[in-house]
Amino acid sequence: MRAIVVTEHGGPEVLRPAETADPRPGPGEVIVDVEARGVNFIDVYQRSGAYATPLPFTPGVEAVGTVGELGPDVTGVTVGQRVGWVMLPGGYAERAAVPADRTVPIPDGVTSEQAAAVLLQGLTAHYLTHTTYPVQPGDTVLVHAAAGGTGLLLTQLAKLRGARVIGTVSTGAKEEAARAAGADEIVRYTETDVADAVRRLTDGAGVQAVYDGVGATTFDASLACLRPRGVLALFGQSSGAVPPVDPQRLNSAGSVYLTRPSLAHYTADREELLERASDVLGLVGTGSLKVHVGGRYDLADAARAHEDLTGRRTTGKLLLG
Template sequence: MRAVVVKEPGGPEVLRLTEAPDPEPGPGEVVVDVEARGVNFIDIYQRSGAYAVPTPFVPGVEAAGTVATLGEGVDGPRVGARVAWAMVPGAYAERAVVPADRLVPVPDGVGAEQAAAVLLQGLTAHYLTHSTYPVQPGDTVLVHAAAGGTGLLLVQLAKARRARVIATVSTDAKADLARAAGADEVIRYDRTEVAPAVRELTGGAGVAAVYDGVGAATFDASLASLRPRGVLALFGQASGAVPPVDPQRLNSAGSVFLTRPTLAHYVAEREELLERASDVLGLVAAGALRVRVGGRYPLAEAARAHEDLAGRRTTGKLLLD
């Protein structure tokens, strides 16, 4: 089989397509014939060494396909079942070994591309809007990078919970996408200071929550946009890591809350994983959650996909076919 292998951390050029032995499942594992793979910022962090991963490794933590082989003791998915997974490495390959308890069923009406495009970011948007700060009817929330894969899903899920959504974007085309997803107000952060614009849009009150996957470039504006006792959910660092923060800043901002959540802690138990995945994929199947695929790349062009994602030249989700 073919697989993309990273032998040492570095730039996109370290993503090398190679021939590899067909994988064999261990106890409790299955082999999946991979049909579509999601490309995520965590792939870039791991490839670059920002997140340490033992080398060599096959990147990619999200994919969908069909079960090919069962390991010893597996009594869940059957051969031929349509499945997807997130937060398990090895997706940039034609076949992958996945623990059976990390797989989720893909319902009728959802294709492999849709499942691979929505699962990781959909689960992320779900835990952020349902658990980290559970959006309440009438809340106003701020979503950064609202035309990205996670951003578009955050907007839709927050609107489904009857929030008013303020979105930030960098281009007119991205503004149109955010509005189409349901954003009530859109701020061009390349033209306008975000925090003062948020204050003006909220009559000086600020927002109940900020969902910030950008990091260093947006952190100060996010903190300054909160209402008293609001929540800043810093779930990513697309622009770089946020420097150390003096806790006194949370006091002066209005006794606000800062949390740095990660998906793994919100799907650690299989019951919670299945519940969130069922919600997200069920909404996709019903047409109530729209998934935008912003680009498709052959497996051999994984490096180009990383370059485009890191360069913020894309909207929606990128896939490797």
């Protein structure tokens, strides 16, 4: 079968297509014939070595396909069923062996492409807005990179929960995308100081929560945007890791809270995984949550997809077909 195999950490050039043996299911595993794969920054971190990943490996922690074979001791999943998964490797391949208890069923009203475009980032946006800082009606929240894949979903879910959303973007096209997702106010961080703009937009009060997946370049502004006892949810580091932080800064910012959450810890229990997936996919199925695919690439063009993602040349979600 075709697969992308990483044999050394490095730039996008290490994403090399290869012919590999078909996987065989172990106990509790299913073989999924993959139809669509999400491209995510975690793939970049694993490829580059920023996240320690044993070599060789096939990247891709988000994919959707049809179950083609069951291993021993599998229950609750059937051959021919459409399923998806997140936070497990192997998606950049034609077939993958996946633990059955980490798969989620894809409802009929959601296409495989939609599901692959929403599972990781949709579940991330869900836990951030429903659990890490549960948005309340009337809250004002700040979403960094509001036109990105996660940002667009965060904006929509925050609006569905009754928030006023301030989004940061870099270009006019990205502003249009963020506003279409429901952002009430837009700050172009390339043209104005984010903290000053947010203070102005909130009459000096600041926001209840900042959802920051950018990291190094936005962290200081994120702290400065919070109101007393606000929450900074630092869920990613697309611009690089944040340097060590003196806890006294949290006091100076207004006794604020800083958390570095991960999807794995909000879906560790299968019941919680299925509940979040059901909520997100249900909203997609009814049209209440819109998924924007910003680029589609052949599996062999994974390197180009990574270049476009890290070069910030896209909006929405990138998919490998």
